[in-house]
Amino acid sequence: MIVKWFRIRTFWRLPNAVAQENLVEISDLSFAYDRRSILSGINMVIPRGKVVAIMGVSGSGKTTLLRLIAGVVKPSRGEVRVDGVRVNDLDTEGIYRLRRRMGMLFQFGALFTDLTVFDNVAFQIREHTGLDERMIRDLVLMKLHAVGLRGAQRLMPSELSGGMARRVALARAIALDPMLIMYDEPFTGLDPISLGVISNLIRKFNDALGATSIVVTHDVQEALELVDYVYYVSEGRIVAQGTPDEMRASTDPLVRQFVYGEQDGPVPFQYPSREFARDLRLS
Amino acid sequence: MFNRSALLNIRGLGHHTVDSVWRLGYAVRFFGITLASSATAFRRFRLIVRELYFTGVLSLIIILVSGLFVGMVLGLQGYHTLQTYGSESALGVLVALSLVRELGPVVSALLFASRAGSAMTAEIGLMKATEQLAAMEMMAVDPIARVVAPRFWAGVISMPLLAALFSAMGIFGGYLVGVVLIGVDEGSFWSQMQAAVDVREDILNGVIKSFVFGVAVTWISLFEGYDAPPTAEGVSGATTRTVVTSSLAILGLDFLLTSFMFRGI
Numbered sequence: 032m033i034v035k036w037f038r039i040r041t042f043w044r045l046p047n048a049v050a051q052e053n054l055v056e057i058s059d060l061s062f063a064y065d066r067r068s069i070l071s072g073i074n075m076v077i078p079r080g081k082v083v084a085i086m087g088v089s090g091s092g093k094t095t096l097l098r099l100i101a102g103v104v105k106p107s108r109g110e111v112r113v114d115g116v117r118v119n120d121l122d123t124e125g126i127y128r129l130r131r132r133m134g135m136l137f138q139f140g141a142l143f144t145d146l147t148v149f150d151n152v153a154f155q156i157r158e159h160t161g162l163d164e165r166m167i168r169d170l171v172l173m174k175l176h177a178v179g180l181r182g183a184q185r186l187m188p189s190e191l192s193g194g195m196a197r198r199v200a201l202a203r204a205i206a207l208d209p210m211l212i213m214y215d216e217p218f219t220g221l222d223p224i225s226l227g228v229i230s231n232l233i234r235k236f237n238d239a240l241g242a243t244s245i246v247v248t249h250d251v252q253e254a255l256e257l258v259d260y261v262y263y264v265s266e267g268r269i270v271a272q273g274t275p276d277e278m279r280a281s282t283d284p285l286v287r288q289f290v291y292g293e294q295d296g297p298v299p300f301q302y303p304s305r306e307f308a309r310d311l312r313l314s
Numbered sequence: 315m316f317n318r319s320a321l322l323n324i325r326g327l328g329h330h331t332v333d334s335v336w337r338l339g340y341a342v343r344f345f346g347i348t349l350a351s352s353a354t355a356f357r358r359f360r361l362i363v364r365e366l367y368f369t370g371v372l373s374l375i376i377i378l379v380s381g382l383f384v385g386m387v388l389g390l391q392g393y394h395t396l397q398t399y400g401s402e403s404a405l406g407v408l409v410a411l412s413l414v415r416e417l418g419p420v421v422s423a424l425l426f427a428s429r430a431g432s433a434m435t436a437e438i439g440l441m442k443a444t445e446q447l448a449a450m451e452m453m454a455v456d457p458i459a460r461v462v463a464p465r466f467w468a469g470v471i472s473m474p475l476l477a478a479l480f481s482a483m484g485i486f487g488g489y490l491v492g493v494v495l496i497g498v499d500e501g502s503f504w505s506q507m508q509a510a511v512d513v514r515e516d517i518l519n520g521v522i523k524s525f526v527f528g529v530a531v532t533w534i535s536l537f538e539g540y541d542a543p544p545t546a547e548g549v550s551g552a553t554t555r556t557v558v559t560s561s562l563a564i565l566g567l568d569f570l571l572t573s574f575m576f577r578g579i
Contacts, residue, residue, distance in 0.1 A: 126454075127454035130452060131454045144440075
């Protein structure tokens with residue numbers, strides 16, 4: 032049993048290349064879907080051990096960036112490197128091997144509705160390791176304890192509140208102690224208490240597991256409190272980047288509008304349309 | 315000379331045709347990948363057993379009750395028709411052949427499509443809409459091997475069994491009406507049935523039919539769920555398409571299979 036435990040711990044930790052300063056490196060990346068450009072000219076680095084936010088308004092291409100890092104889609108141009116491995120070149124087997132070292136928290140948890148909380152967290156461990164059920168039980172209970180839901184292990188996802196579901200999904204995302212944890216809109220639809228809990232857990236797990244985290248969000252205040260560095264994406268391009276303090280102090284009108292939630296600015300309030308007077312047939 | 319509206323109609327027709335051909339190709343590819351991923355499902359047979367419960371066992375009530383009533387109606391109608399020719403003793407043959415060759419496989423497949431097929435489509439469609447399939451892929455678990463293949467084989471295994479139970483219940487229904495209620499001679503009911511029903515010609519062909527229907531219905535149901543747009547409207551549309559397409563496929567395939575199987579009769 033101890034040998035198995037040691038093997039799983041060391042297997043997930045082994046880097047594919049010599050450990051580099053940056054866990055994720057994206058260079059000159061463009062991505063188009065159906066000839067429609069979603070991202071263009073993206074250059075980004077995610078340093079090891081840091082929590083980095085990718086922020087921007089809805090539809091700016093933030094989630095697509097996560098999908099590119101995970102190898103769900105391939106870039107039209109440029110490259111994505113994760114732990115020194117060029118994701119573009121990987122076949123399905125290679126991408127699956129890489130993903131075993133990644134965890135992802137989806138916007139609404141994406142828990143398996145036909146499995147209990149316990150089985151949701153155990154899912155990945157059962158699929159990818161040969162551990163016996165007693166050890167899986169211990170591991171799952173440790174993960175659930177870390178998110179404060181050990182007592183909810185027998186509940187079904189339909190019996191959980193939104194905040195609890197997100198915490199279970201977080202426990203599932205870290206089930207195999209991943210090197211990279213990605214969060215897709217982790218704060219959406221949460222009450223202030225749950226929001227604070229999730230925010231704390233993101234930082235706690237990142238530091239305790241020695242992982243690297245990417246948080247895609249448009250929850251400005253929460254993100255600026257939590258993260259080490261921010262990339263601001265607008266219309267498929269990185270238009271600003273810096274530490275949270277630099278973002279708060281930015282004079283860029285686009286960043287200011289986003290950070291301070293101004294109603295009008297470079298992102299217009301009105302959807303492009305004809306003159307109002309013409310629509311009302313006054314002119 | 316074409317006006318603009320006619321050109322748009324032609325373009326729409328072309329677009330629709332290209333879309334349909336593309337979707338058919340996608341469905342065939344999906345079928346191929348499902349078959350290729352089946353080894354995983356068989357290695358972990360408990361996944362198939364679990365799905366057998368949902369698709370097979372939970373369909374039992376509707377199959378058994380429908381089979382009983384269809385058999386009873388056959389008994390009544392058959393008796394009144396045979397009575398005209400003084401051949402009431404052949405009621406057992408009529409009921410058994412109708413059920414084993416046609417009604418058993420076809421009606422049970424139609425019921426299976428409505429009960430289990432629509433449930434499979436809705437379940438997989440909702441798993442897609444709630445990102446459960448995407449989450450599985452992110453965990454390096456192939457959703458086709460883990461979710462689709464076990465359901466496919468559960469459907470294929472349960473369909474012939476359900477059709478056999480449907481026919482058995484139907485024959486029992488025919489017996490209840492013909493022998494117990496109307497008073498047809500019990501000996502001739504069973505002995506003529508035994509003499510006329512051939513294991514290979516009738517029963518085996520019926521089993522082959524229900525196996526083919528099982529493959530078709532389960533494939534359509536799973537594909538519609540997997541391909542459903544991830545919205546409430548998309549899943550609802552996919553569920554409707556499952557029932558309509560499966561029903562048409564069953565009836566079309568039944569005609570084809572019957573024309574091959576019973577050519578010499």
